Amino acid sequence: MPDARPVTVVQSSGDAQRAARLQALAEGYEVRIRGLRQGRPVEETCRVTSIARGLIFGPDLAEVQRLVAEEADMILSNTGDAGFGPQVADAGRCLDPAMSYPAKLAYLLRARFEQGGRAVQVLPTELLRGNGTALRDLVLAAAEGMDRDYRDWLRAEVVWVNSLVDRIVSEPLYPAGAIAEPYALWAIEAQPGLRLPCQHPAVQVVPDLGVIERRKLFVLNLGHSWMVAEWLARGRRDAEHVREVMADPDWAARLRTVFAEEVLPGFVAAGEGAGLEDYIETTLERFSNPFLDHRLADIAQNHAQKLERRIAAFLGWAEANGDGRAKPRLRAALQGEIG
The missing domain is CATH 3.40.50.720 (NAD(P)-binding Rossmann-like Domain)
Known part of the structure; x- marks a missing residue:
């Protein structure tokens, strides 16, 4: 350059x-x-x-x-x-x-x-x-x-x-x-x-950097922490890396459901839904990267604080913007009740 x-x-x-x-x-x-x-x-x-x-x-x-x-x-x-x-x-x-x-x-x-x-x-x-x-x-x-x-x-x-x-x-x-x-x-x-x-x-x-910050925090980071919540509920079994979560059809489908039914409506309610489906697809492709050793154990560090910043903060933000959906999967992850 x-x-x-x-x-x-x-x-x-x-x-x-x-x-x-x-x-x-x-x-x-x-x-x-x-x-x-x-x-x-x-x-x-x-x-x-x-x-x-x-x-x-x-x-x-x-x-x-x-x-x-x-x-x-x-x-x-x-x-x-x-x-x-x-x-x-x-x-x-x-x-x-x-x-x-x-x-x-x-x-x-x-x-x-x-x-x-x-x-x-x-x-x-x-x-x-x-x-x-x-x-x-x-x-x-x-x-x-x-x-x-x-x-x-x-x-x-x-x-x-x-x-x-x-x-x-x-x-x-x-x-x-x-x-x-x-x-x-x-x-x-x-x-x-x-x-x-x-x-x-x-x-x-x-x-406005806020829109990009919210997408990263409430899609990519939230998705990582939701994976870790389920991984911990499984007793740290069945996967070591993020890519292995995405290679499990049932696990990956549940993550897609979280994004489609619980995350996307919050952004739509806030008036920030334009382009979000494309961002979610890009995020899922990043998660599926077969070459990166992105360890779930590393993401799990400071898990409780990350749940508050990523999932609890999203639930509060979505509700404040008029999204009244129940969001059971995210609430289960927040409460450690995934299973």
Whole structure:
């Protein structure tokens, strides 16, 4: 892509043991695409060469500070859920590698502001609803004791972008790379001043990220958790991977019934039914991918919390939008009564 910008990866936890992975990323790595696209097998290999270098937060702290203050055009993040969580070190008076990501960002951006640098775009990809807005608020909270002019700059000049990344990555490659499905989406919510990191068919600017978030959460994620609820009720028998659920005609048919009779009506009632049947079919094809080892045991981690976020939240949303259907299969999964 001729407009692609060079990327510096910063390993923010400061784990020096991952230095070999950082070096491998900068040397170029492979992403192997394996799966189904409109029913046809796909097997492709892409070589990624956009990463120019890797730094470790801690040993390379001075260079990270200089880079953010003087060179960075955009700041992207993928710290995982734990990265946004508060840390004891956040109460400190200077930049500390033990701080949470929002607190680190508050100190790094202050140096840019003090040097008169132009405002930067911050584009998180963490799986958190309204992730750009949420990160802005956390950074402002971390900067509470700093100069008012700086906090005003953070609030009014820095561009905080909401986005959602959707692709199943089933297996890492070593020393760097991954195996992933053909489906890919990076949805970015439109706003004034937005600049895209690159041009790619999977990168889509949308007026309202909420519609896409609800589809992912209440179709793909909900479907995963419904599968796991039945798998747990079976005593963790009869399947190990998502693809094996889809290979079982009776199990797959029950999932289709959940989508058709309980999920789809909720979206229709909310006025978001257009195109949803196609999205459901795409989701079922993704679930059927014969090449991805997507383990039910992995999806089952934090199952109770996922049931609340995915199934209970959907039931409440659907009812609030006028869908009064009983939805017995989803309620059974929520109550652990599938059988």
